[in-house]
Structure formats: structure tokens, C-alpha cells
Amino acid sequence: xxxxxxxxxxxxxxxxxxxxxxxxxxxxxxxxxxxxxxxxxxxxxxxxxxxxxxxxxxxxxxxxxxxxxxxxxxxxxxxxxxxxxxxxxxxxxxxxxxxxxxxxxxxxxxxxxxxxxxxxxxxxxxxxxxxxxxxxxxxxxxxxxxxxxxxxxxxxxxxxxxxxxxxxxxxxxxxxxxxxxxxxxxxxxxxxxxxxxxxxxxxxxxxxxxxxxxxxxxxxxxxxxxxxxxxxxxxxxxxxxxxxxxxxxxxxxxxxxxxxxxxxxxxxxxxxxxxxxxxxxxxxxxxxxxxxxxxxxxxxxxxxxxxxxxxxxxxxxxxxxxxxxxxxxxxxxxxxxxxxxxxxxxxxxxxxxxxxxxxxxxxxxxxxxxxxxxxxxxxxxxxxxxxxxxxxxxxxxxxxxxxxxxxxxxxxxxxxxxxxxxxxxxxxxxxxxxxxxxxxxxxxxxxxxxxxxxxxxxxxxxxxxxxxxxxxxxxxxxxxxxxxxxxxxxxxxxxxxxxxxxxxxxxxxxxxxxxxxxxxxxxxxxxxxxxxxxxxxxxxxxxxxxxxxxxxxxxxxxxxxxxxxxxxxxxxxxxxxxxxxxxxxxxxxxxxxxxxxxxxxxxxxxxxxxxxxxxxxxxxxxxxxxxxxxxxxxxxxxxxxxxxxxxxxxxxxxxxxxxxxxxxxxxxxxxxxxxxxxxxxxxxxxxxxxxxxxx
Amino acid sequence: xxxxxxxxxxxxxxxxxxxxxxxxxxxxxxxxxxxxxxxxxxxxxxxxxxxxxxxxxxxxxxxxxxxxxxxxxxxxxxxxxxxxxxxxxxxxxxxxxxxxxxxxxxxxxxxxxxxxxxxxxxxxxxxxxxxxxxxxxxxxxxxxxxxxxxxxxxxxxxxxxxxxxxxxxxxx
Numbered sequence: 001x002x003x004x005x006x007x008x009x010x011x012x013x014x015x016x017x018x019x020x021x022x023x024x025x026x027x028x029x030x031x032x033x034x035x036x037x038x039x040x041x042x043x044x045x046x047x048x049x050x051x052x053x054x055x056x057x058x059x060x061x062x063x064x065x066x067x068x069x070x071x072x073x074x075x076x077x078x079x080x081x082x083x084x085x086x087x088x089x090x091x092x093x094x095x096x097x098x099x100x101x102x103x104x105x106x107x108x109x110x111x112x113x114x115x116x117x118x119x120x121x122x123x124x125x126x127x128x129x130x131x132x133x134x135x136x137x138x139x140x141x142x143x144x145x146x147x148x149x150x151x152x153x154x155x156x157x158x159x160x161x162x163x164x165x166x167x168x169x170x171x172x173x174x175x176x177x178x179x180x181x182x183x184x185x186x187x188x189x190x191x192x193x194x195x196x197x198x199x200x201x202x203x204x205x206x207x208x209x210x211x212x213x214x215x216x217x218x219x220x221x222x223x224x225x226x227x228x229x230x231x232x233x234x235x236x237x238x239x240x241x242x243x244x245x246x247x248x249x250x251x252x253x254x255x256x257x258x259x260x261x262x263x264x265x266x267x268x269x270x271x272x273x274x275x276x277x278x279x280x281x282x283x284x285x286x287x288x289x290x291x292x293x294x295x296x297x298x299x300x301x302x303x304x305x306x307x308x309x310x311x312x313x314x315x316x317x318x319x320x321x322x323x324x325x326x327x328x329x330x331x332x333x334x335x336x337x338x339x340x341x342x343x344x345x346x347x348x349x350x351x352x353x354x355x356x357x358x359x360x361x362x363x364x365x366x367x368x369x370x371x372x373x374x375x376x377x378x379x380x381x382x383x384x385x386x387x388x389x390x391x392x393x394x395x396x397x398x399x400x401x402x403x404x405x406x407x408x409x410x411x412x413x414x415x416x417x418x419x420x421x422x423x424x425x426x427x428x429x430x431x432x433x434x435x436x437x438x439x440x441x442x443x444x445x446x447x448x449x450x451x452x453x454x455x456x457x458x459x460x461x462x463x464x465x466x467x468x469x470x471x472x473x474x475x476x477x478x479x480x481x482x483x484x485x486x487x488x489x490x491x492x493x494x495x496x497x498x499x500x501x502x503x504x505x506x507x508x509x510x511x512x513x514x515x516x517x518x519x520x521x522x523x524x525x526x527x528x529x530x531x532x533x534x535x536x537x538x539x540x541x542x543x544x545x546x547x548x549x550x551x552x553x554x555x556x557x558x559x560x561x562x563x564x565x566x567x568x569x570x571x572x573x574x575x576x577x578x579x580x581x582x583x584x585x586x587x588x589x590x591x592x593x594x595x596x597x598x599x600x601x602x603x604x605x606x607x608x609x610x611x612x613x614x615x616x617x618x619x620x621x622x623x624x625x626x627x628x629x630x631x632x633x634x635x636x637x638x639x640x641x642x643x644x645x646x647x648x649x650x651x652x653x654x655x656x657x658x659x660x661x662x663x664x665x666x667x668x669x670x671x672x673x674x675x676x677x678x679x680x681x682x683x684x685x686x687x688x689x690x691x692x693x694x695x
Numbered sequence: 696x697x698x699x700x701x702x703x704x705x706x707x708x709x710x711x712x713x714x715x716x717x718x719x720x721x722x723x724x725x726x727x728x729x730x731x732x733x734x735x736x737x738x739x740x741x742x743x744x745x746x747x748x749x750x751x752x753x754x755x756x757x758x759x760x761x762x763x764x765x766x767x768x769x770x771x772x773x774x775x776x777x778x779x780x781x782x783x784x785x786x787x788x789x790x791x792x793x794x795x796x797x798x799x800x801x802x803x804x805x806x807x808x809x810x811x812x813x814x815x816x817x818x819x820x821x822x823x824x825x826x827x828x829x830x831x832x833x834x835x836x837x838x839x840x841x842x843x844x845x846x847x848x849x850x851x852x853x854x855x856x857x858x859x860x861x862x863x864x865x866x867x
Contacts, residue, residue, distance in 0.1 A: 043724065047767060051732045055861050
């Protein structure tokens, strides 16, 4: 009965949204005017216009799907292409969609994208799953302004109040491999979070966010963005400090110890984030520096004190880049890039084996954009990783010393041959690593646009490089390899609506897997090995509509693991379709409409099908699996721009209206009970910018 | 729980149901401005009294046109806007705006307005084939209008040739 009610509600919501979106427009736009200026036009202004201008304005004001489809991207190829041409299954999320959705963090944003799901790892860390695979384990590259955020130990990125969503201009996502261009962490997916440049801002902006869960504070964030341009230079500076609670529910930590419960509403699931992002650059030379500090609290039962101990787990990352674009001529440019990365993941005070890794990377790219028919990007990249255990008694298991170094050199090339309707893409990356030897990734693809239709056929090799954290506790380990086949067709229904469908097959050869046979010797009794093959198959459907008065996106995604043999660690006995902790069926819906000049109303809905996770033990202390869900996440955001005065923007949102509280299930058999979800959260966000001082 | 779930659901649904009405009201603003602008392209015959625009059926375009009438004239003639519900209320007007719910009345309207030099404007797909001279349509989310050359010819109104370049001309 409840399900029927929820579906009725959602259908009503979808119908209403589409009814609204299909309404004719009420205002106009001319080429030289911004949207705000057009919306400011009075009836008197319009009455003074010539008929020709009115007709022009009426035609211009209708916002079409082109706004999305013509958004140029180079995330999938480093050659600037539109989403319909680019050799990847891509998703774009715009600033407008992010801001008006009221999204609290990246989890909210990615939950509306096909294929994404989230699970609990260890030590208070939430990670991502994609297309039925636990990509948190170094299989997905996550970048901020093209700077890789994955830690240099296990290549993890913890999610949850980590990135300031109000600073994002757009998010580019490849829901497939990107190893040819990006190397060993882009095995099954790439996310690039693009923040606003100086010219996008031209002001100072302060955003304060407060969220309240049912039983505790949800989050308190403050974010500052500033940017300006002078001559041909652009400068930006952004900062973010955040504090949040991951949950406010009761948490049974270990599945074999159900009596040890922790009330997280009283603390113990805190997240603290600090981030600074500075940039300066012109068309040729650019600099960027990012500081990221993320702390997540967790509890463990300490026998010596016969009680729970709260521990802070810290990830600290510093990213720096200097890049120069030297143009030989209008077709050929050479781009030297120097990157520095400092990574100190899973740091815990008083732990005896904390370590840090410094990475120095030099890259030279040769970019040939010959004519409209052919382009090619080739590159040489070298990096040196210097791992160091900085506690007095600490050492790496791999070599028994406090230092461990890795050298890695790679060469890659990708060319695109364009004809009137078809693009042929071919690329290859070869990489040599001083620890584990050679890796390679070929890619070939054909994309085509025929009027309203487009198609993509992509066959990609990819690999996942083991990080220092994997190498340290492995007897012998090599990169796991993936072979991914994807087919996409798309149909542009009209200027405002777009439909895509894709099928995929992912085969992972010798997946890097954690093992523990109960002994104590690292690498022999526990650690990482190249285990069985794994992978998934599935399909994704996506519909998008965009109008002057609003937008809507509806998608469905499905995966199955039944066609692949899955390592026991990730499998659900008796349910071959499912991977542990990740829903096979998912519906994502997001809409936004602008009924009044200054008001945006954004509903969103995520359906997560049944999940399976370990949640108890039997009499013989064998782990017992349980069923969770399905879950219905309904959110609603109300945004008021220029409230009382220009430059004051307010957003009020409710997340998880139905209070379904989907838990974060561990996507492998690691002995942890699912981490409890958050309760319904009421969120207030106030964004102030220096336009307040204008008349 | 700070608000009960059934109450919350009902409130949300009520709010969402109201939104299309608001959006529609805003759409009519631009249509009204177009209607006023159309008057510039016609050579209107002399008729006694004000320049009369009738709105047949309920629509917020009536209030929009009324607002324009307070500010603008057609030539030197004051604009008067009236709302009617049936053909029997129709006087000797210059323009009749037929709302979408009254589109089926256009054929009767044509019989009643023969030789009266009347411009019929409608807002429903296919209304030009029923006899409307101008018809507002929504093409892929963008406001546009169709012009029926044959209907305008039958109305007896003299139309500037420039007008045909502004909309989609049908019934060639």
C-alpha cells in the first residue's frame, strides 16, 4: 500500500513537472542580454519593442536541450567534443542543477546519475559503487579541476560532506573506462568536478549551510568563493570548512557483536572537512593549488577499556599544478605540465604505522588539432612516488624500512578521425612501473550522429594500478585489467528533450582483492592478491528535458553479476544477480521549475532496489546475509534568488522526506554491520555575494 | 517526527498542483503583447466606438490585455477589452481572442462574423484549419504563431505583407 502511494506521488510529481515544462514561455531573450536581464524586462519594455524583436526574443527564450548537448567537453578524450560525439558514456551536471537541487554533497548529486550507489568501507569511510562494482577500491578516478583526489595508498576517495557543492560549475562524469588518457585509477569511471573560474565569479561569495537531522545536527558548512579577471588573467580563491554527522541512528558495529550498539546521535560519526582551492592563469600559463583535509570519526570496541573508543581517521591531500600551453602554430601545441601531490590517507593519531606519500609528476602533451577531420593527443608521463612511514617505529611491510619508492613511466596516444557523420577513435596507453612491471590499455570506438540519432560503440581496455597500500601487504601483485564493451544510442526528441540508452559489459581480469585467512603475517595471511575475475553487465536509460522554465531528468539503471563469476568476497550467495551492498535496480529523477521570477522548486527522487549485506552470524560464527530495502528517497528544495535584495540567495530543502534512511552496506564480506543511514534532514543554505552592495 | 507523513504528502501534492496555473498566467503576458503588436500590421476599417478586443473564455490574457489597454492605443483609438463566454455576447469588435477551451466555437464564430472584418486569434493546435487567422502554438517549448493566409483573406482585413514574414504561414 505504501509503495502504491509513493509511486502515485512520484507519477504525480513527474506529470506535474512535465506539464509545467511543456508550457509555453512567457518572456524573451536577445543575444546580447543575460537571462537575468531578460527576466527583468517589464511589460512596458516589451511593449516598446518591435514585432521582429519580440518574435526573435520569443524564439530565443525557449531554452533547448542544446544547452546540454553542445556543452563542449574533453573529459573523455582530451579533444574538445560534444557529449554526443565524445567516446564515452558521459553525464553532465550543471551548476544550475546542483545549486537548485539543494544537494548537500556529492552523494546527493551522484545518486541521481545512472549506475551510482554508495556503501560503507571501514573506519567511517563511505565509498562509491558504479554499475555493480565497488569502485571505491581504486577503480574510479575523482578529480577536482583535473587534479586527482584519490589517495596514493589505496586510491580511495571518502564521500560525505567532502566537497563544497556551491563552488561547483559543472561535473563531468564518464561512466566507463578512462585509462588510456588518465591511467591506472580510471579503470571503470572518471569524475571531474569543475569549479568556477575567476571570470565566472567576478565577485566574492559566502555560503552558509545548516542541516538538522531528527536526532542531531546534520551539518554546518561555511564556504567562500572569490574570483576576478584582469586583462587576460583569471584568479580564483575558494575555501570550505564543514562539520557534519554521518548518521544519527543506532549503530551495531560488528556483525558478531550485536549487543555492542552505539547511539550515533550522541556523537561518534563526525565528519570534518577543510578545503582550499587557488588558481591563476591565462590561456597559456596556469597554476593551481588545492589543500584538502577530511576527517571522519569511527568507533571500535577496545578490550582493554571494555568499551568503545572514538577514533579520528584523517585524509590529507595537497595538489599543485603548473601548466604551460606553447602553441607552435594554430594546429599544434606542446603542453608541459608539472604536478605535485602529497597524500596522507588513513592517518590516526598514536597509530604506529602512519605514512605519507609524495608524488612528483611530469607530463608532456602534444596536441595536434589538424583540421576538422583529424586530431590527435599524445603524451609522455613520469611520476615518482615516495612513501614514508613517519612514526618512529613505523616501517613498510613490503621492505621492512620506513621508505618505499615507486617509479612509473607511461606513453599514450589517442587520435580521432572525423567524417561528416562518423568519428573513429583509437587510443593506446603503455605503462611501466618499477614494482609491478607493464600495463597497457587499448581503446577503439566509433561514434556517429545522424540528424536526431546518435550512436556510440566503444571497446576499452583499462587497468587498475595497485597503490602503495596494496603493494605493502601483498606477496606479489600486478594491476588488474578490465575489458569494457559499451553501446549507446541516443535520440533527440525535439529541441528540448533527449533520450539515451546504453548496454555495457564489464570483465575484470584478476581483480585486486583483500584476503584474510586468520593468520598474522602481512601479505601471506592477510592483504591483497590478484583473485578471481569479476565484472558486471547491464543497461542504463536516461531522459532529459530542458526548458526556459525548468528541466527534468529521469533515468533507470540495472546491472547483473549473473553473467560473471564473482569473487566470494563480493558475491551474494543464492542471488547471482546481486553484488553485496549495491542495488541492482535504480531510478533517479530530478526536476527543477521556475514558476516565479525568483523561485526555483526542485523535487528529486531516487529509488534503490533491494540490497544484500552481512548483518549477523550463525551459531558457528559464519556470517549471515540479510535483505535491505527497497528504498525511496524523496527530496524537495525551494530556492529564492535575490531575496529582499540582489545578491541574497536562500535555499530551504528537505531530504529523505519519507524517512527511509537507506543504510550504507559494506560491499564485501568484511565483518561490519551496515552503517545506518541519515534520518530526514532539513537544510537551510544562505548564499551572499558582493552584488548586495550594488544598487 | 516534526510533521506527519500523510500531511506532508498532501501539502506537497497541493503545492505542485497549483504551479501550472501560475506558469500559465505568466505565459499570457507575452501573448497579450503579441496581440497588441498584431494591430500594427492591419488596416482596420472604421467602426464606431473604441477598438474592441473580446476574449472568449476564461484566461488571464484578459487582464493582461486590459493592462495594455490602459497604456496603449491603436492609432488614436482607445482600446477596450471585454470578456465574453458565448457568441451571443459578441458585439461589433475588431479582434476576438478565442481561448483553447472555446476553439470549437470558431466555425460558429465565422458564420456570425461574416463580412465584419474581424480578426480571430486562437491558441490551440490546428485552430487555423478551423478558421482562425492567427494561432499561438508552442513549438518545442518556444512561443510561436501561425498565420492563415486564407482565413485572413476571407476576413476582409487588409494585412501588411511584412506580417507574413513574422510567423509560420499556412494554408498557402
